[in-house]
Amino acid sequence: MILNFSRNYIIKDTLIISFFFLFLILGGCINPDKSFNYKNGDLLFSVGSGNSDFTSAIKESTSMKDEIPYSHVGIVSIEGDDIFIIEATTRGGVRKSTLKEFFAEAAEIDGKKLIAVGRLIPELQYSIPDAIENASAHLGKKYDYYYDEANDLFYCSELVRFSFKDSSGNYIIEPLKMSFKNKETGKPDPFWESHFKKLNVDIPEGMPGTNPADMAKLPVIDIVHTFFK
Template sequence: MRKTLLILATAMAAVGICRAQDAFPLETGDLLFQVNGRSAYTEAIRNVTTGIDRLEFTHVSAVCIEDGKIYVLEAIPYGVVKSPIETFFRQSLMSDGKPIVVVGRLKPRLRRCIPQAMDRIKALLGKRYDFVFDPDDDDYYCSELIQACYLKPNGKPIFRSAPMTFRDKNSGEVSPLWIEHFKRFDCKIPEGVPGTNPGDMSRSRKIRIVHRYF
């Protein structure tokens, strides 16, 4: 019985993903803000960031359409990768069978920057994930990848940096998970170091929210 329910739940989620893909015409360069499935790591991210409408985004990726197929360019723990959009949606936390994903689109005056942004991200495919959120190394976390590659014609980032915090929004304390995380990598918690996160990026005035999948 339990196995049957699992199969049904998986099938329903797959249907929700298929409907989500067909629900809105994505464009190359669109940003997908996502609440990932639950894990200790994503919960820690959710507890220190806030996006539009108080959504706790844990990930952001860029849409890339090639030969009629939709992909996302993203930095995930395996590194900087190009993933089928179906794979991206499967990582989402669901709400009533629909993925918690929001689409942000650069405002018209910045859309000319998209082709070069795509080229920059593709040139970084295979780079390692930045587990320590260091702005000066050659590894990339999700929003860092977007910031590094989405540049104005003058070469400056479209999306600004802001001091990072690893303090829980409610308690004001650094959670034990973050303490253990940075201890594992033998480095200090980069509290106050300039950086980015999906929540802040989703609230940027440089984009317009054009669709919600849920």
């Protein structure tokens, strides 16, 4: 009986240890967003998980073949032990999301999230505290479906651009000439033609603006981590 009693405990302990390691393994899969040491003001570039026409049009208009078609970007805001993302989305305008929510909405490849972490180059990181404050001041504002820098609405990369300023008050991220043409065909994307027609405005082709795919390649931003490699 003593032998059987000890054997039962050995089996029980083995099962507990096995479940413990299984929990750790699964925990790592469930929380991939915790596997990187974020810094305040980091920029998270992502590829949207939805197959909506809107997301597809953004990808097709802002990325060349073989490039990662980033369609969204948000700003990391660390508050105590919590990590939030200040972002402008079609679902809620300018909002503050949890890191878990941000990751849940990103696409995957081979089970890994299509998310990259961008960070301002060291000589510009002094601007981050003010940038977080600037971005937070726009919380609750509506999404900019017009892609117009002159209004008080914001799309994702526009929010980032208008949040970061240097010591002279100039925007760190310069605008580019926007294009709503399909990068593969060079022709106006049918989605954008329909989109702006419904808004009763001309397509702002060539007007100043930004997009996540080009922003991720700017010399003032270093990509310090990718979750898909």
